[in-house]
Amino acid sequence: MRIDILTLFPEMCKALMNESIIGRARKKGYMQMCFHQLRDYARDKHKRVDDCPFGGGQGMLLKPEPIALAIETLSEHLGKKPHIIYMSPKGSILNQEKVKELSCKENILIICGHYEGIDERIIEKYVDEEISVGDFVLTGGEMPAMILADSVSRMVKGVLAEEACFSDESHFSGLLEHPQYTRPAEFMGMKVPEVLVSGDHKKVEIWKREEALKRTASFRPDMLKKAKLTKKDIAYLEKEGFSV
DSSP: OEEEEEESOHHHHHHHHTSHHHHHHHHHTSSEEEEEEGGGGOOSTTOOOEEOOTTOOSSOEEOHHHHHHHHHHHHHHHTSOOEEEEEEEEEEEOOHHHHHHHTTOSEEEEEOOBTTOBOHHHHHHTOSEEEESSSSOOSBSHHHHHHHHHHHHTTSTTTSSOTHHHHTSTTTTSSOOOOOOOSOSEETTEEOOGGGGSOOHHHHHHHHHHHHHHHHHHHOHHHHTTSOOOHHHHHHHHHTTOOO
16 A cells, blocks of 8 residues: 655654654555655745635635646556545544545545645545544644554554454444553552453453443443444443443
């Protein structure tokens, strides 16, 4: 898989994506990530990429020409148009289902907006979908783009050591993850649940499922509506006093 990021701050993005799991995965060749400086595609000598919006208003807007040239250049290099995402507060909220869907794409280009955003004509002509990471406003699209790139990258085969590393965690199965503990078995008078040190793997799996159900019902009951629940799950939740 290849992810391209079009941004005014490629070094900021590189610094984050060169570290930890994603950095190691890139070095090993499990996935490719490239960062493109938008100013490299500006045609004037000052490398200007923004201008005042028509109709007035505060702030500046990213011009369409540099973005279009960047997209056309990358598409020619790849031999086809990549799946283009614009990080936007008016986009659909990112969730794990969307992450799984995007991880199956061969090529993704993420456009990072800045100032007051980008010219609408770029969205109409090139953008396949707009994605938001939440109902709040940031100074630019770089951090949302990194969140999207990180979440998608870790789904690529080989990036994580085992599938269980992500398939057991919050949101992947439609539920929040169960509580987790490590050594020491007792800390400040608080003990690890007895079942986790019992050695009974079947009981441990039942405990994990029940705790995930209980935690989701307590903190994110909205997720239960979409989760795939068994009759046993529903019976447990009702016994615990949760309505399903």
